[in-house]
Amino acid sequence: MRPLTIAALALTTAFATPALAQDTAAPAAAAAAAPATGDIEKGRLLTYTCQGCHGVEGYKNAYPNYHVPKIGGQSSVYLVNALTAYQQGTRAHPTMQAQAESFSDQDIADIAAFLSSLSK
Template sequence: MQRTVRLSLWLAVPLALFIPAISALAQSAGGAGAPPAGGPPGGNPLALTFKTPDPAHGKEISQSCQGCHGPGLVSKDEAVPGLAGQHSSYTRLQLAAFRAKLRPSEVMWKQAANLSDQDIADIAAYAGGLQPGPAWAVAGADTALRTKGEALFHMGDGPRNIIACAICHGADGRGDDRLGVASITNLAPRYGGEVLAEFKNTPEFGVPHPNAMRIMLRPMTDEDMKAVEVYISSMGK
């Protein structure tokens, strides 16, 4: 399920979809009869209808994901995110976007094409119940960068108007499932760096999540972002 093109969902989805997507972010479990793969015709493709998620079924149907995302959904590739421990709300949103071809990746389009709403909910529940992967090793040359990244993550930099990442993602980097804020603890470093760069270059528009990231990253230098990348990839150390 590796992404072949690295572009944030918030950059990829047309603006017209954002308001209903944010309002339906929780994608609450609904009645019987999930819509067919691809979502209801003419409806919001990011809104899902599903019964109580079944992690056991999610484990079964996510076996093919491990080829890219690693055994037990713990990534071994610096450019590929691990799914273990990611919040269900966030994983559901990403899989729905891939299924609808709103987030670019031909590999993921094929992987998600035949997933029903219930399948997506089950995979997300399974992944969310796993422990995040271990911390990534920090090279000796990056030790000072990690220290700088830790300070920026937890305290920000008031004189430079840099907001602490922990305000939204929490001191442990685990985010908030209720608000759709992603867990970034021990995020694959190269992937994390690419996502930060994408968010910094996100155009101005009135949608909370991308605007919050864009505003937070605007005053950061490339070195600042590299420091945060090194820190969040190694938070468990």
């Protein structure tokens, strides 16, 4: 009976230890990888100046004659990705890059939450 007990203990330990190690590491990794949750009200305040270009139907920006897209109702994921790309300089538009450089990750999440909550 003793070899069976030792074998059962060994199997239990072998399967439980990685799970325990994973469980203690997972919260830290998940927190680092998890996107910020947006606050719609804060996003509403942050997007006040966005209306100057994005809120005008058919508006064309002067750099160079660029059609400014309507962003209300756009996907939150798209907005976060676009603002992050402007912030990192991987998406080019001087005005948007200048705007996005001042945003924190939380600001971007808030902006995306508000704009995606609007109807198209």
